[in-house]
Amino acid sequence: MPVTTTKQRITDAALQLFEESGFHAVTVDKIVQKSGTSKGGFYHNFKSKDELLYTIHESFITYIIEKAYQAHTSWNTPAEKLYETVHSFVRMFEVYQAHVTVFYQESLYLSPVYFESIKKKRDRYKDMMFSVVEDGKSQGDFRQELPVPITSMAIFGMINWTYKWYKSDGAYSVREIADIYADLIMQAVLTEKARNKPEYQRFFLGHKVG
Amino acid sequence: MPVTTTKQRITDAALQLFEESGFHAVTVDKIVQKSGTSKGGFYHNFKSKDELLYTIHESFITYIIEKAYQAHTSWNTPAEKLYETVHSFVRMFEVYQAHVTVFYQESLYLSPVYFESIKKKRDRYKDMMFSVVEDGKSQGDFRQELPVPITSMAIFGMINWTYKWYKSDGAYSVREIADIYADLIMQAVLTEKARNKPEYQRFFLGHKVG
DNA sequence: CTGGACAGACTGACCAGTCGGTCTTTTTTA
DNA sequence: TAAAAAAGACCGACTGGTCAGTCTGTCCAG
Numbered sequence: 001m002p003v004t005t006t007k008q009r010i011t012d013a014a015l016q017l018f019e020e021s022g023f024h025a026v027t028v029d030k031i032v033q034k035s036g037t038s039k040g041g042f043y044h045n046f047k048s049k050d051e052l053l054y055t056i057h058e059s060f061i062t063y064i065i066e067k068a069y070q071a072h073t074s075w076n077t078p079a080e081k082l083y084e085t086v087h088s089f090v091r092m093f094e095v096y097q098a099h100v101t102v103f104y105q106e107s108l109y110l111s112p113v114y115f116e117s118i119k120k121k122r123d124r125y126k127d128m129m130f131s132v133v134e135d136g137k138s139q140g141d142f143r144q145e146l147p148v149p150i151t152s153m154a155i156f157g158m159i160n161w162t163y164k165w166y167k168s169d170g171a172y173s174v175r176e177i178a179d180i181y182a183d184l185i186m187q188a189v190l191t192e193k194a195r196n197k198p199e200y201q202r203f204f205l206g207h208k209v210g
Numbered sequence: 211m212p213v214t215t216t217k218q219r220i221t222d223a224a225l226q227l228f229e230e231s232g233f234h235a236v237t238v239d240k241i242v243q244k245s246g247t248s249k250g251g252f253y254h255n256f257k258s259k260d261e262l263l264y265t266i267h268e269s270f271i272t273y274i275i276e277k278a279y280q281a282h283t284s285w286n287t288p289a290e291k292l293y294e295t296v297h298s299f300v301r302m303f304e305v306y307q308a309h310v311t312v313f314y315q316e317s318l319y320l321s322p323v324y325f326e327s328i329k330k331k332r333d334r335y336k337d338m339m340f341s342v343v344e345d346g347k348s349q350g351d352f353r354q355e356l357p358v359p360i361t362s363m364a365i366f367g368m369i370n371w372t373y374k375w376y377k378s379d380g381a382y383s384v385r386e387i388a389d390i391y392a393d394l395i396m397q398a399v400l401t402e403k404a405r406n407k408p409e410y411q412r413f414f415l416g417h418k419v420g
Numbered sequence: 421c422t423g424g425a426c427a428g429a430c431t432g433a434c435c436a437g438t439c440g441g442t443c444t445t446t447t448t449t450a
Numbered sequence: 451t452a453a454a455a456a457a458g459a460c461c462g463a464c465t466g467g468t469c470a471g472t473c474t475g476t477c478c479a480g
Contacts, residue, residue, distance in 0.1 A: 006459080006460080021318070022318045022319060023234075024233075024234040024319070025318075025319065027434085027435060027436080028435075028436060028437080029435075029436095037460075037461090038460065038461045038462060039436095039437080039438090039460095039461075039462060039463090040438095040439090040441095040459085040460050040461045040462065041459075041460045041461070042437095042460095043436095043437070043438080044458085044459060044460060044461095045459090045460095048436080048437075049436065049437090104374075105315070105318070108231070108232045108235075108315070109232060109234070109235065145393075145415040145416045146390065146393075146394075146415070147382070147390065149381070149382075150382060150386075150387055150390045150391075151390065151394065153371065153372070153375055154368045154371075154390070154391055154394055155368075156371060157367050157368040157369070157370065157371025157372065157374075158364045158365075158367040158368045158371075159367070160367065160371055161363065161364075161366060161367025161368075161370055161371055162363070162367065164314075164367075165363055171359070172357070172359075172360060176360075177360055180356065180357065180360045180361065180364070181360075181364055183355075183356075183398075184356075184361065184364055184398040184399070185398070187397060187398045188393075188394040188395070188397045188398040189394070205355040205356070206355045216425080216426080237468085237469060237470080238469075238470060238471080239469075239470095247426075247427085248426065248427045248428060249426095249427075249428065249429090249470095249471080249472090250425085250426050250427045250428065250472095250473095250475095251425075251426050251427070252426095252471095253470095253471070253472080254424085254425060254426060255425090255426095258470080258471075259470065259471090
C-alpha cells in the first residue's frame with residue numbers, strides 16, 4: 001500500500017478544487033487529472049461525485065463534534081466550556097479551512113439522503129452550543145436577558161464566517177483570531193460580576209498573566 | 211405597461227428558486243416556467259443566466275451600501291453609527307433574505323467581470339465597517355485592545371450568518387434579533403466607561419426606558 | 421410597416437457515469 | 451508449493467441526458 005491511497009489523493013484534490021471554484025464548476029475529469037488517476041479509478045473509489053462530497057462533509061463534521069465533546073467534558077463551568085469550544089473551533093481553521101468552506105458552501109447540493117445524515121450531526125453540534133449557553137444562564141454567569149437560541153446562533157455566525165475571509169498567510173494567526181473572538185464573546189455574554197471573577201480573567205485580551 | 215414587468219417576474223421567480231436549490235440546480239426552463247414566460251422572453255430581458263445572477267447581486271449590494279451610508283451620516287458617535295448599522299442590516303433580512311442568501315451562497319459562480327464589479331462594492335461596505343470600528347477606538351469609546359479587522363469581521367460574521375437560519379415565521383422577529391445582536395456587539399466592543407454612559411443605555415436589552 | 425416584446429422548437433457542448441478491458445495481488449486447489 | 455483462479459485496483463474511450471443559449475417566427479403598439 002502506498003503512503004497515500006488513491007482515495008485520499010482524490011479527496012485532497014477535490015477539496016482544493018471545490019474550495020476554489022465550487023462543486024459545480026469542478027468536473028470529475030478535473031479531479032481525476034489533478035489527483036493523477038482516472039475516471040475508472042475515481043468510480044472505483046466513489047459511487048458518485050455526490051458521495052465524494054458527502055465523504056468530505058462527514059469527515060469534517062465528525063471531527064468537529066469530537067472537539068466540542070472534548071471541550072464539554074474537560075471543563076467544569078459553562079463559561080470555560082464556551083471559551084474552549086470557541087477557541088478550538090477557530091483553531092480548527094488552521095487545518096480544515098477547505099473542509100469548512102466546502103461544508104458551508106456546498107451542503108445545499110448534497111442529495112437528500114446524504115443531506116439528512118449530515119444535518120443530524122450538525123444539529124447535534126448546534127445542540128451542544130445551545131445547552132452550554134443555557135447552562136451558563138441558569139448557573140448565573142451568563143446574562144439573563146440573552147435568549148439562548150439567538151445568542152448561540154450569533155456565536156456560531158461569528159465563528160463560522162471566518163471561512164469566508166481567513167487566509168493562512170494573513171496578518172493574524174488562527175490563535176490570535178481565536179483569542180479575540182473568545183474575548184468578544186465572553187465579554188458579550190458574561191454578567192458584570194462574572195467578568196470580574198479572577199479565574200475568568202484569562203478569557204480576556206491583555207489580562208495580566210500569573 | 212403591466213403592473214409587474216416580465217423582467218421583474220423573472221427576477222422574483224429566480225430569487226425564490228436560487229434560494230431553495232442553488233444557482234446550478236435551477237435551470238432557465240424552470241425559471242421561465244415559474245415566471246410564466248418563455249425562453250425567448252428570458253433572453254430578451256437578460257443576456258445570460260449569469261447576468262440575471264449579477265442583477266440580483268447588484269440590486270442587493272446597492273441597497274445595503276445605501277443603508278450603511280445613511281447610518282453613517284445620520285449619527286454622530288462611532289458607537290451610534292455601529293449600533294444603527296448593525297440594526298439596519300439585520301432588519302433588512304425581513305425583505306431581502308432571499309437576496310442575501312443568493313448573494314453569499316452563489317457569488318462564487320459569478321463570471322469574472324461581474325464578480326469584480328460586485329467585489330468592489332462589497333469592499334466599500336466592508337471599509338465603512340472598518341472605519342467605524344477604527345473611529346470608535348481612536349475616539350475612546352471602543353476597547354483599545356481590539357484589532358480593527360478581526361473585530362469588524364466578527365461583527366460581519368454574526369450578522370451575515372443570519373441568512374443561514376432565519377425564518378420569517380420563527381420565534382423571533384427581525385427586530386428582536388437586531389436588538390439582541392446589537393446588544394451583544396456593543397457589550398463586546400465598548401469600554402467599561404462607555405458602557406455606563408447614559409446616552410448609550412438604549413443599546414442594551416432591558417434598559418430602563420425614558 | 422417597423423421595431424420591440426415575447427414564443428418555443430431546436431442545437432451543440434459539456435459532463436456524470438458506464439463498460440470492456442489490463443495489470444496486480446490474494447486466495448484456492450491439486 | 452506451484453499453478454490456477456478469483457478478486458481488487460485502475461484505465462480511458464464512449465454514451466446518453468441535460469441545459470444554456472440560438473433562431474425563426476408571431477403579435478401588437480405606435
